[in-house]
Amino acid sequence: MTAPRPLSDGAAGRGAPADQAAVRRGNLGRVLRLLRDEGPRSRARIAEETGLNKATVSSLVAELADRGLVTAGDVHRGGSVGRPGLLVQLDGRAVCAIGVELNVDFVAVLVLDLPGDVLFEQRVALDVPALGAEATLDEVARLVEQGRAATSHAVPVGLTVAVPGLVRSVDGVVTLAPNLGWHDVPVLAGLTARIGPGCPVRVENDANLSAIAEWATGPEARTPDLVYLTGEVGVGGGVIVDGRLLRGTAGFAGEVGHNPLGDPAVVCGCGRRGCWETVVGLGALLRAAADPGDPVRDSSRDLETRLAEIAARADAGDRRTLDALAGVGAALGTGAAVLINFVDPQVVLLGGYFAVLGRFLVEPMTAALRRRVFAADRAGARVVLSTLGFTAAVRGGAHVALESVLDDPALVPVREPRTPEPRTPEPSHP
Amino acid sequence: MTAPRPLSDGAAGRGAPADQAAVRRGNLGRVLRLLRDEGPRSRARIAEETGLNKATVSSLVAELADRGLVTAGDVHRGGSVGRPGLLVQLDGRAVCAIGVELNVDFVAVLVLDLPGDVLFEQRVALDVPALGAEATLDEVARLVEQGRAATSHAVPVGLTVAVPGLVRSVDGVVTLAPNLGWHDVPVLAGLTARIGPGCPVRVENDANLSAIAEWATGPEARTPDLVYLTGEVGVGGGVIVDGRLLRGTAGFAGEVGHNPLGDPAVVCGCGRRGCWETVVGLGALLRAAADPGDPVRDSSRDLETRLAEIAARADAGDRRTLDALAGVGAALGTGAAVLINFVDPQVVLLGGYFAVLGRFLVEPMTAALRRRVFAADRAGARVVLSTLGFTAAVRGGAHVALESVLDDPALVPVREPRTPEPRTPEPSHP
Numbered sequence: 001m002t003a004p005r006p007l008s009d010g011a012a013g014r015g016a017p018a019d020q021a022a023v024r025r026g027n028l029g030r031v032l033r034l035l036r037d038e039g040p041r042s043r044a045r046i047a048e049e050t051g052l053n054k055a056t057v058s059s060l061v062a063e064l065a066d067r068g069l070v071t072a073g074d075v076h077r078g079g080s081v082g083r084p085g086l087l088v089q090l091d092g093r094a095v096c097a098i099g100v101e102l103n104v105d106f107v108a109v110l111v112l113d114l115p116g117d118v119l120f121e122q123r124v125a126l127d128v129p130a131l132g133a134e135a136t137l138d139e140v141a142r143l144v145e146q147g148r149a150a151t152s153h154a155v156p157v158g159l160t161v162a163v164p165g166l167v168r169s170v171d172g173v174v175t176l177a178p179n180l181g182w183h184d185v186p187v188l189a190g191l192t193a194r195i196g197p198g199c200p201v202r203v204e205n206d207a208n209l210s211a212i213a214e215w216a217t218g219p220e221a222r223t224p225d226l227v228y229l230t231g232e233v234g235v236g237g238g239v240i241v242d243g244r245l246l247r248g249t250a251g252f253a254g255e256v257g258h259n260p261l262g263d264p265a266v267v268c269g270c271g272r273r274g275c276w277e278t279v280v281g282l283g284a285l286l287r288a289a290a291d292p293g294d295p296v297r298d299s300s301r302d303l304e305t306r307l308a309e310i311a312a313r314a315d316a317g318d319r320r321t322l323d324a325l326a327g328v329g330a331a332l333g334t335g336a337a338v339l340i341n342f343v344d345p346q347v348v349l350l351g352g353y354f355a356v357l358g359r360f361l362v363e364p365m366t367a368a369l370r371r372r373v374f375a376a377d378r379a380g381a382r383v384v385l386s387t388l389g390f391t392a393a394v395r396g397g398a399h400v401a402l403e404s405v406l407d408d409p410a411l412v413p414v415r416e417p418r419t420p421e422p423r424t425p426e427p428s429h430p
Numbered sequence: 431m432t433a434p435r436p437l438s439d440g441a442a443g444r445g446a447p448a449d450q451a452a453v454r455r456g457n458l459g460r461v462l463r464l465l466r467d468e469g470p471r472s473r474a475r476i477a478e479e480t481g482l483n484k485a486t487v488s489s490l491v492a493e494l495a496d497r498g499l500v501t502a503g504d505v506h507r508g509g510s511v512g513r514p515g516l517l518v519q520l521d522g523r524a525v526c527a528i529g530v531e532l533n534v535d536f537v538a539v540l541v542l543d544l545p546g547d548v549l550f551e552q553r554v555a556l557d558v559p560a561l562g563a564e565a566t567l568d569e570v571a572r573l574v575e576q577g578r579a580a581t582s583h584a585v586p587v588g589l590t591v592a593v594p595g596l597v598r599s600v601d602g603v604v605t606l607a608p609n610l611g612w613h614d615v616p617v618l619a620g621l622t623a624r625i626g627p628g629c630p631v632r633v634e635n636d637a638n639l640s641a642i643a644e645w646a647t648g649p650e651a652r653t654p655d656l657v658y659l660t661g662e663v664g665v666g667g668g669v670i671v672d673g674r675l676l677r678g679t680a681g682f683a684g685e686v687g688h689n690p691l692g693d694p695a696v697v698c699g700c701g702r703r704g705c706w707e708t709v710v711g712l713g714a715l716l717r718a719a720a721d722p723g724d725p726v727r728d729s730s731r732d733l734e735t736r737l738a739e740i741a742a743r744a745d746a747g748d749r750r751t752l753d754a755l756a757g758v759g760a761a762l763g764t765g766a767a768v769l770i771n772f773v774d775p776q777v778v779l780l781g782g783y784f785a786v787l788g789r790f791l792v793e794p795m796t797a798a799l800r801r802r803v804f805a806a807d808r809a810g811a812r813v814v815l816s817t818l819g820f821t822a823a824v825r826g827g828a829h830v831a832l833e834s835v836l837d838d839p840a841l842v843p844v845r846e847p848r849t850p851e852p853r854t855p856e857p858s859h860p
């Protein structure tokens with residue numbers, strides 16, 4: 001099959017009007033998304049399904065191949081009539097995207113390939129508040145380097161850092177992350193300086209990225225209106241409205257932990273009194289469930305192990321543990337009712353420790369929702385436990401970086417010639 | 431100028447593929463919107479500004495004229511070269527749209543013409559909870575009839591009813607409006623039965639419509655992220671996210687009055703305790719400001735008069751009045767902080783009695799926002815007083831009905847021939 005030569009650089013139409021270049025980039029993205037979402041298919045079928053003409057599709061596929069994003073593979077004999085066509089498919093090895101999470105007591109890195117499969121995953125316990133921002137970013141850079149070394153066959157197209165705090169969209173500065181003790185930390189600039197250029201860095205609130213991960217890949221994927229709540233040391237919220245992340249004016253939307261729905265006598269990590277976090281955060285559960293010397297309260301121990309111990313005590317019928325979980329569940333419902341009243345979502349997704357201990361939380365939570373949601377039957381909102389666990393934020397981060405390539409495949413540079421597929425001589429193409 | 435004959439019925443392309451008809455309706459809307467927003471202009475200029483070719487523009491203009499939406503008026507001599515063209519302009523008299531508001535103690539109707547000017551306005555004091563749903567809808571139908579009689583030259587293209595409660599989008603049933611005492615009232619069906627077919631009825635939450643009115647026409651028009659809060663007997667919220675009304679799954683979004691941010695000792699109209707309404711609703715202000723026998727608490731008197739009396743007492747330095755206003759202002763800030771944390775809007779707009787008494791409320795409100803908004807400097811959100819007063823909801827309602835025509839001008843039937851403009855013989859046009 002004769003493929004017209006694609007334009008050979010990122011401008012995809014240098015000299016042509018800007019909108020023509022944008023149209024071409026959009027079409028490259030349409031073809032790439034189709035191949036990712038619907039699997040390998042012939043150029044003829046791509047043309048059929050996108051409405052683009054065959055010559056254009058051939059040119060787009062050739063450009064995607066030059067950028068290492070697709071390969072033309074097996075011969076496809078579609079039905080009994082017509083010429084067979086080569087099947088075009090994603091080249092999963094070509095590019096990768098990196099998600100990073102900084103949290104109070106760990107740093108995590110996850111690398112996804114273009115189809116969304118995990119290439120590398122690493123999680124390191126770290127006392128981030130004690131270490132401070134500079135040393136933490138050094139550690140992140142080291143982990144990222146490790147991830148890149150392990151996936152060196154793939155070009156990293158972007159990296160997104162999840163942070164439990166307010167992130168200013170415009171410059172990736174973490175303006176406030178009380179549980180890290182961070183204030184106006186230029187995470188984007190600091191990390192870019194450490195890992196070097198060539199892999200664009202984004203910074204985003206962790207719960208926002210988790211909400212994106214749930215919307216993109218979880219069992220509730222594509223739910224148009226979705227509220228994600230994650231319980232860790234703090235409590236984070238991420239909101240999808242009509243299929244899009246609610247970011248707000250500066251990027252500060254989805255902040256729910258400091259609503260005045262807690263115990264007015266308790267001082268929060270942010271310095272205020274009565275924040276919701278003080279009754280539903282991990283600290284609130286641990287304080288209610290165990291005395292200070294209890295191993296479940298030892299923050300140097302692995303969190304999942306401690307949560308498993310709490311679950312085991314609850315299963316054994318331990319009164320104090322059950323009461324603590326019931327209290328958190330009810331407070332979770334009171335605060336979630338505010339969000340349901342405001343957003344009217346189909347689903348409230350619980351992540352972080354809320355998901356791990358969810359089977360003890362959902363009943364008291366639902367009872368509180370029944371009391372406090374204004375519309376009948378909790379406005380129809382379902383409470384669902386996340387299945388992505390503590391990896392939701394890094395997954396969401398890598399997903400956001402991958403999306404940038406699906407929106408504009410021309411971001412990926414044309415590759416050095418490898419052993420090329422044999423091609424018929426190319427016609428001249430203005 | 432020769433105008434190809436437009437397609438002469440609402441199908442705008444009967445027999446043609448559905449998408450072609452949709453494209454034509456979209457183009458009719460683009461031309462109509464351009465004329466409304468940018469004023470009269472020649473066909474040549476419309477072609478230039480929309481990128482449509484001149485023959486298409488001529489055909490579209492002819493169809494809009496046949497539907498009575500535009501007229502071709504004065505000769506426009508654009509600059510010194512080229513042929514003069516007839517200026518095409520909106521025919522403001524052709525159609526109108528009706529906004530209705532039902533509230534606790536009044537019913538209001540407002541009729542707008544296509545350019546958005548008020549043709550008719552009427553507000554009638556009414557004890558809606560005592561009257562009940564059926565008699566109230568009778569009264570609404572009577573008022574609408576009065577409005578239609580006064581604007582009989584214009585075709586009503588739609589009617590939107592604003593209700594202070596939960597409205598199910600799919601069928602226009604008011605599922606819950608505690609301050610009216612309404613539960614599962616089929617307002618859409620009931621009003622359609624009374625006014626007859628031909629004028630589509632929509633039903634929407636009052637604060638949602640007010641938010642739309644502010645977004646469309648107020649001094650903060652086109653603010654992408656905007657939270658509107660209105661204080662009447664209840665407290666309503668309407669949220670614009672990225673230029674679009676946040677409606678939620680069933681249409682229940684924006685419900686803020688029953689968040690548990692009030693005095694837990696006070697029972698709300700909804701039967702719960704501690705709702706935000708119990709500290710910021712009109713009743714809360716009146717109870718705090720005056721004893722039961724005080725004329726400002728006499729709900730049979732005009733609300734604006736009573737609010738003016740409260741303002742006069744505050745201006746005179748009356749301690750009790752000032753304390754009551756300071757209390758409401760602070761509670762308004764506490765609850766608004768929750769919304770700012772969640773949505774990160776540019777603007778919080780205060781409507782209803784919050785706007786009338788705003789100059790006494792904004793200072794204590796802002797102080798509370800400074801304390802409770804998580805991001806620094808209240809996340810940059812400005813507090814602004816609505817200038818639309820108590821007409822915001824009816825304006826928003828009429829606006830929504832007008833928008834339907836701007837989206838699809840073919841909704842307006844072709845008129846009976848009036849004294850036609852002289853035309854040159856028309857070429858045949860398949």
